[in-house]
Amino acid sequence: MGVLYACSKSEAIMPKIEEIVFKVPANFPDAVYKFEDNTLSKNGFELGKKLFYDTRLSADKSVSCGSCHQQFAAFAQLDHAVSHGVDNCLGKRNAPVLFNLAWQKEFFWDGGAKNLEIVPINAVTDACEMRTDLTKVVSFLNNTSPYPQLFKDAFGNSTVNSQNFLKALTQFTAAMISANSKYDKVIRKETSFTIEEQNGYHLFNEKCASCHAGSLFTDLSYKSNGLDLTSIDEGRKTITGLASDLGKFRVPTLRNIELSSPYMHDGRFNSLEKVLEHYNTGVKHATNLDATLFQNGKLGISLSSAQKQQLISFLKTLTDNEFIKNKNFSEN
Amino acid sequence: MNIKNILVTLFAILTLGFTSCKKEKQQPDANQTGSFTLEFDNTVNGAQLMLNTQNYTNANGDSYTISTFKYYVSNVKLSKADGTTYSIPESYILVDASKPSSSLISIADVPEGDYTKINFTIGVNKERNLAGAQTGALDPALGMFWTWNSGYIFVKLEGNSPQSTAANHTLTFHIGGIVDPNNTIRTFSTDFNVANPLRIREDKKPQLHFKVNAGSLFTGKQNVNFAQLNFTMGGANSVIVANNYVSGLFELDHIHN
Secondary structure (H helix, E strand, O other): OHHHHHHHHHHHHOOOOOOOOOOOOOOOOOOOOOOOOOOOOHHHHHHHHHHHOOHHHOOOOOOOHHHHOEHHHOOEOOOOOOOEOHHHOEOOOOOOOOOOHHHOOOEOOOOOEOOHHHHHHHHHHOOOOOOOOHHHHHHHHHOOOOHHHHHHHHHOOOOOOHHHHHHHHHHHHHOOOOOOOHHHHHHOOOOOOOHHHHHHHHHHHHHOOOOOOOOOOOOOOEEEOOOOOOOOOOEOHHHHOOHHHOOEEEOOOOOOHHHOOOEOOOOOEOOHHHHHHHHHHHOOOOOOEOHHHEEOOEEOOOOOHHHHHHHHHHHHOOOOHHHHOOHHHOOO | OOHHHHHHHHHHHHHHOOOOOOOOOOOOOOOOEEEEEEEEEEEEOOEEOOOOOOOEEOOOOOEEEEEEEEEEEEEEEEEEOOOOEEEOOOOEEEEEOOOHHHHEEEEEEEEOEEEEEEEEEEOOOHHHHHOOOOOHHHOHHHOOEEOOOOEEEEEEEEEEOOOOOOHHHEEEEEEEOOOOOOOOOEEEEEEOOOOOOEEEOOOOOOEEEEEEEHHHHHOOOOOOOOOOOOEEEOOHHHHHHHHHHHHHOEEEEEEEO
16 A cells, blocks of 8 residues: 555656657658757756746746647747737737647748747747846846756756757747647548538638648738738838738748637737638738739738638647647646 | 067076966867957046036037947957967857946956957847847847847947037948948957967966957047037938048956956
């Protein structure tokens, strides 16, 4: 009895994660982030996860990465048009989903962050997000058990610095892969679409796939989809300084789109129906509007009610419940 | 030690007849290494830089004070007269005028030789701007990293000027950016006097002493008028400033062998 008790107790304490491997899904291109100079390990991944969910890193200890990146929302923030930081401060843009990040070259809606490892610094330091600085975070980690030991286990050195803090977080975020949706299973011929989904898939390829391209469902470019005649948020222009980039934002992936509402850089649409209606009747002749949304003198993409429903049926096949429920990525 | 001193010393040695004295190793041994010190003396148009308290005047006649002055020197290379070059590995140096110790940098493991030229990047090379999380002088915690448009701030000068039209009359010059046409990576190189090269020897520690002129940001190619330009964080205005300081920020003062 005593032995059995000890066993179950230690099981409860021991992390449940067996092994963490990064495997490029068969229908995916080669990854951009390859864990060079940051070898993926169970210890590193688990440390990254602990950091990701630790609210004590923020100025008022109320906000963690996981606050605005919730697993059930495919690591976006459900029902929040823009991210919600310390002291109830509201940010400027919609918190993006986090998965398949290892295939992305640039990050944020405007592509301002150019390496996955440095992405978290912005949220850590932004006055409207976690409002702290790396020096404070590093000092906290060096002085808070069990972090020094966890850093030693992951990186061989118990002295925490910003580099290892960021590398640990990256081991967690880069290892998040979503590639097991119904769509993927259909592609792998493990199952098949319903008629409605199949019709939606055809429509999607005809009308949407030029931007939401390939197995990542984005061509990772920056485009204006005509939300406003003149965008208040300069978007990509903030980064390049080019007038031709005014009001352009990164084409988002559509994987798990069913779960990651609201939509657009400012979260203005709270349903897929509203998004499709925007493409049907709402596209404005904005400066820098993408050419695919203004063809033969007509704005937008014509969609009947039936077509919209078919498209939505297809989009829902991009939901990856295995990823959403994967305990490896859960707080507890 | 300048030429005159060397001649006087030689003369003294010869007269005293210490012909066998070999205290100083004259010929470099390619298999040995030595070290040297880089010293950066922060100034403003010839005067010592005093943070916050001293008033300076730019070429436009605007008065200003400086509260922050930080800059990166990186990818340091030393060349010999025969054209061979030694690149100092991982040479990333952040000088911060508020931290006197940051102005004196010791560089070790340099192959022995008589070096006649130094070359370095003012700022940080493109690859490291795009790389993953860095440490040491490139630690993003040091306040020289942009998070919203990721990359390093190469030169940072902050202060005040009554002529500045910004709130509280501040001056904010954060120079950086690696993408044309607003690339602000600049390089600096200077030849040494052939009679007094940088002599790297195992048993010596010569000093390369640079004067660094913070005032060079505001004159050179285009005088900066603080009423018109008092804030830049990358972009075309940063290029104006970089094109100014490329020729005036660093000046070799002397080599102390």
